[in-house]
Amino acid sequence: MKTQTIAIIGGGPAGAMTAERLAEGWGLRNPGGSAHRVQVFEEKIGWEKPCGGGLSYKALRRYPFLEQAASGGNLLRSAEFIAPSGATMPFRLRVPLAVYSRATLNQLLLRRAEEAGAEVVAERILRLQRTNAGWEITGREKTYHADFVVLAAGARTRLRQTLAPDLSPHDFMLTYGYYLPPSSEVLRVQFFEDFEGYAWAFPRTDHVSVGICGKIGEDSMPALRNRLGDFMRNYGYLPDRRRIFSHLLPSLSVESWGNLRLAGERWALAGDAAGLVDPVTGEGICYALRSGHLLAEALLEGCPHAYPEKVRNEFGRALALGARLARTFYHGEFLGSGVTTRMIEFGARSRKFLEIIQDLIEGSKSFPGLAARLYSGLARTLVETGASRLRETVQSPCSPTPTGEGGSQAGE
Numbered sequence: 001m002k003t004q005t006i007a008i009i010g011g012g013p014a015g016a017m018t019a020e021r022l023a024e025g026w027g028l029r030n031p032g033g034s035a036h037r038v039q040v041f042e043e044k045i046g047w048e049k050p051c052g053g054g055l056s057y058k059a060l061r062r063y064p065f066l067e068q069a070a071s072g073g074n075l076l077r078s079a080e081f082i083a084p085s086g087a088t089m090p091f092r093l094r095v096p097l098a099v100y101s102r103a104t105l106n107q108l109l110l111r112r113a114e115e116a117g118a119e120v121v122a123e124r125i126l127r128l129q130r131t132n133a134g135w136e137i138t139g140r141e142k143t144y145h146a147d148f149v150v151l152a153a154g155a156r157t158r159l160r161q162t163l164a165p166d167l168s169p170h171d172f173m174l175t176y177g178y179y180l181p182p183s184s185e186v187l188r189v190q191f192f193e194d195f196e197g198y199a200w201a202f203p204r205t206d207h208v209s210v211g212i213c214g215k216i217g218e219d220s221m222p223a224l225r226n227r228l229g230d231f232m233r234n235y236g237y238l239p240d241r242r243r244i245f246s247h248l249l250p251s252l253s254v255e256s257w258g259n260l261r262l263a264g265e266r267w268a269l270a271g272d273a274a275g276l277v278d279p280v281t282g283e284g285i286c287y288a289l290r291s292g293h294l295l296a297e298a299l300l301e302g303c304p305h306a307y308p309e310k311v312r313n314e315f316g317r318a319l320a321l322g323a324r325l326a327r328t329f330y331h332g333e334f335l336g337s338g339v340t341t342r343m344i345e346f347g348a349r350s351r352k353f354l355e356i357i358q359d360l361i362e363g364s365k366s367f368p369g370l371a372a373r374l375y376s377g378l379a380r381t382l383v384e385t386g387a388s389r390l391r392e393t394v395q396s397p398c399s400p401t402p403t404g405e406g407g408s409q410a411g412e
């Protein structure tokens with residue numbers, strides 16, 4: 001096979017994983033190994049990328065090094081969901097959710113890529129231009145050449161326009177938040193009535209990421225900040241203006257999933273640059289890692305055109321279905337209240353229903369089954385709790401301390 005140079009723009013989870021798997025597959029660690037070359041261009045090596053940093057169990061199971069890393073994520077077991085009404089559902093997670101500082105995670109992934117034999121270049125890439133032989137890549141410092149370009153430069157990259165049709169503002173969520181001193185070890189998520197998004201507090205090993213995301217068009221930035229302010233006041237998180245973050249989070253519309261192009265002649269998109277984020281939960285790290293891994297597999301097989309199909313089969317179709325579900329999840333009604341309100345009320349009463357919520361957090365079941373289970377779970381819980389309890393549920397929010405079946409120890 002002809003010697004190839006692969007240029008990866010962006011050293012986040014998607015780019016670092018592509019680089020590691022490619023370098024590993026080509027044996028670049030060994031001095032006498034293959035003559036292929038893998039370069040990762042990253043303008044902010046190992047930075048604290050704005051993020052919750054939550055890694056579901058699905059990701060930890062697939063990549064055990066993430067759980068085992070000595071300076072790894074904070075493994076959390078205590079969670080609390082808060083309904084728009086203010087009703088709360090404290091519960092114990094069946095399996096841990098790791099919350100990583102993104103600086104720690106990015107450094108870990110880039111180190112693994114380097115150890116496998118990839119070159120990590122501290123450089124901001126300004127322009128991509130096609131040549132007869134491949135690509136000319138203009139950096140701030142130098143110009144580079146490559147046979148194949150992987151764009152893994154995150155949600156805000158403008159370089160995407162060179163390769164594929166741009167996404168629309170409706171394909172993103174706005175986010176805003178703070179990194180605060182460590183507080184309780186409880187992972188909190190608050191939903192709002194008729195609003196596509198949520199506020200979160202994700203405790204890490206030495207600080208907590210507190211923030212909010214909302215689909216563009218739902219709220220202005222000041223309105224988003226006000227929602228977050230209420231959440232923080234209610235739970236005692238004090239804003240610190242010195243450590244604010246804001247960023248875009250992909251949340252592709254149903255149409256954009258239908259039109260998504262992941263690869264073309266000598267190029268491919270991975271992670272957020274491709275829009276590969278769960279439209280309901282906002283989980284993107286796992287899909288960035290998986291897309292990088294699948295892309296590397298396709299390149300190693302000498303068949304980069306197989307990459308989009310690999311993504312579609314493994315999780316793309318499920319995420320596209322998630323885009324259909326997102327509106328119902330955040331705006332839908334069940335028995336005169338929002339779905340998220342009912343989900344929390346019912347989760348506090350029924351062990352079976354709490355299991356559905358645990359599946360959603362773990363990512364252990366994909367959306368095709370989830371929508372049906374959510375609705376059949378709501379209906380079944382109604383029957384279980386009986387008409388009198390139902391009236392009580394409909395008239396008043398559930399008690400802050402769940403009692404009866406499915407209480408706070410339900411997952412144990």
Ligand SMILES: Cc1cc2nc3c(=O)[nH]c(=O)nc-3n(C[C@H](O)[C@H](O)[C@H](O)COP(=O)(O)OP(=O)(O)OC[C@H]3O[C@@H](n4cnc5c(N)ncnc54)[C@H](O)[C@@H]3O)c2cc1C
Nearest residue numbers: 010012013014043051052053054125154271272284285288
């Ligand atoms: C506020 C917020 C909270 C989130 N919370 C979670 C969460 O809790 N769990 C979860 O799973 N997902 C979460 N996500 C999503 C997650 O952050 C992303 O899905 C994930 O980081 C995508 O990885 P990536 O490698 O594709 O992109 P990124 O992590 O964005 O990495 C892209 C890299 O490219 C570099 N880059 C960009 N342009 C250039 C250039 N021109 N030249 C060189 N380098 C460049 C950047 O510096 C960056 O390091 C959240 C997102 C946001 C915004």
